[in-house]
Amino acid sequence: MGSHKRIINKIEREHIVSLMEHGKRADGRSLNEVRPVKITTGYIQKAEGSALVELGHTKVLAGVKYMVGEPYSDSPNSGVLTVGAELSPIASPFFQMGPPNPQTIELARVTDRAIRESAAVKFDDLFIIPGEKVWIIFLDLYVLNDDGGLFDASGLAAMAALATLELPTIKKDSNGEVEVDENGKVQFVDGETTKVPVNHYTLSVTSASIEGKIIIDPSRDERELQDYRVTLGITEENQLVSAQKGEFGVLKSGELEQIIDDSIIVAAHYREELMKALE
Amino acid sequence: MENEEIRKPVEIKEKDQLVFPGQFIGVIEQFLPGQNTYVEEANIYSTQFGMAHLDRRGLRVKVFPKRKAQLVPTVGDVAVGEIVHASNQMTSIAITSVNGKECVPSYTCLMHISRISRKYLESMDEAVRTGDIVRVKIIDAKTLPLQAESTGINFGVVYAECSQCGGKLKKIGTNKLKCTSCESTENRKMSIHYGSPMALA
């Protein structure tokens, strides 16, 4: 996708670069300003946790479903998290139907890494019967409108959906043993749910470089022009938990430091918005 | 609720009336059907969401749509695209925007050498080259591929790269471009919008 848009943008490129030299951007933002964020939690009642995130015109919907399954043999006591993403023609006329393309998989994996590496959710607690039954959490991201900033919006949506995640309460007998029926199915208490505790609020922040100028939260037009982008996963303690550099441009010395400094400020802003939505 | 209620005709008097697709406007004994209407069993219906308007003499009814599907290029539209192939006689253009609106995927469009400029051209290289971005006017949309022309000061090449080194070309005359890195000069049939974002509008 995007190849033809890039050609058209050759004409606009000079204009946008000259604007950036004056510290301005085509949509009126300053270089390290993000677009307005709107988070709606509990958008999908049928999902165990969900959130709709709007970042400017970009819309990403995240939903969580669960399954009871067997753990991986190397970690018998921890739950399993699977993150999926879908970039369908719903989001943009450039996307096509079909099996996930590398771009989609990158989006899912970058979002997944930020959550997994920071242990944003206590996976160690997500077991039902140690070594036998654990929770398998499916987090699916649907991009409903693509106007750039998909990594940031997906990170926010994923975190908001996990923060609102409530799993069914497991039925336990008087000895504290998990009740299982004759087919080996775990029994749940009717109509009761338990909140899954959140360890860290880890969020993704994307920066892009156009001709040596660093901008935060590139829009769709800027994304077509960017030399490279860097997505950082940042926890509330300003620990960096994941990074992903994309596109064909290369980082020069000193640029990464500026990106990290800017990203930490933006992550705090995103987190503030998230906390407001979760209240 | 019966269908009669939905099929109740709108009353078009002095003021324009809001109509929806499939809205019953009247029968053909009352009006002549105009733009964006269709006739079925002597009944006139609207095809669009918009304003129904009766002409001054009260004879013909037409609908002005609120939103118009404009992506199919028609004769007279201004299109911008990239030259994908330039042979001796014909250039083939991938149209990526029509009247300032992006189209995905691109339309294929042909332009004959005689339609590029009012001047007589010895060869295609004098006017356009592969990879150039051109602003053209559609002159035939009945057949596919589309046909275009680039005569007139508004039309022609709006962005080009040096054919020697790929560097940026700067405008130095009406039809002359100079490379900023290798200093070679090239000829193009240029639009007055060369290098300006106005070219996309």
Add this chain to the structure above:
Amino acid sequence: MTESERKLINPDGTRLDGRSKTDIRETSIEAGVSSRADGSALIKMGNNIILAVVHGPRELHPKHLVNPNKAVIRCTYRMATFSVGDRKRPAPSRREREISKVMTESLESVVLTHLYPRSAIDVFVQVLQADGGTRCAALSAASVAVADAGIPMRDLIAGCAAGIIEDQVVVDLADYEDKEGTGDVPLGYAPSVDEVSLLQMDGNFTKEQLLESVELAKEGCRQVYLIQREALKKKYSDIREEVAEEIVEEAIELKENIEEDQADITDFMEEEEEEEEEDFIDYGDDDEEDDEKVVDDLLEPTTFFEEE
């Protein structure tokens, strides 16, 4: 199971959610929700949340599908993994493909495809939350999205289902009514031209019951149809308000400009008059008193403008 034994119709004839036999669920449609699509609509029908977008008319790829006489409509119906009780697998299922096909055929009947030969009109429907009757709600949303894209249509298609629960024909089945009832008739209907363009049925029906179900579903479709029109109208009036505000702002600006211009003109004319007077006095009078008077006259307008 206890659920299958429960009564779906209360003794007073209402259903479990309080609706009567002919009531559809609470429905709202919003047109033009996606900035990247040519047309779009979001429908909420009961707990269904469905987004439909339209791209096109645009050039058709692959080329071998091109029809030289009319546009090709391609409708794709997809469900989100979290839209149903148990997680749905992300790959398209046979059910989704079948619904895509019947929806395509239904939309084809109303869109004036001959106006856009050799083109494609792509309709994508994403079910975000499913609660029974998704194909009907999806069809309603899709036709609003097509109208929002400005594509000429013969009529809007409204979708609504009817079915049998406890031997009674009722309209717009919710998820549990669909599962626990004995039959379901999804219907796509264009009320203004009176055409049924989508009809499916499963369950056990007598001839009379099926005909009654279709009539009742049409009744539901008409209710949806009015909501569809309302959605288009609302979007239009929103635009009109914006435009009206802009016009008012422009008018105010224009008025200010005119006032400024007028002030400039009066300023200029008075200056001219003064100059004339001055000239006249310079050439024609030597009286000192008159000179003083002239000075007073010159001062007067200045004070006048300061007051302004």
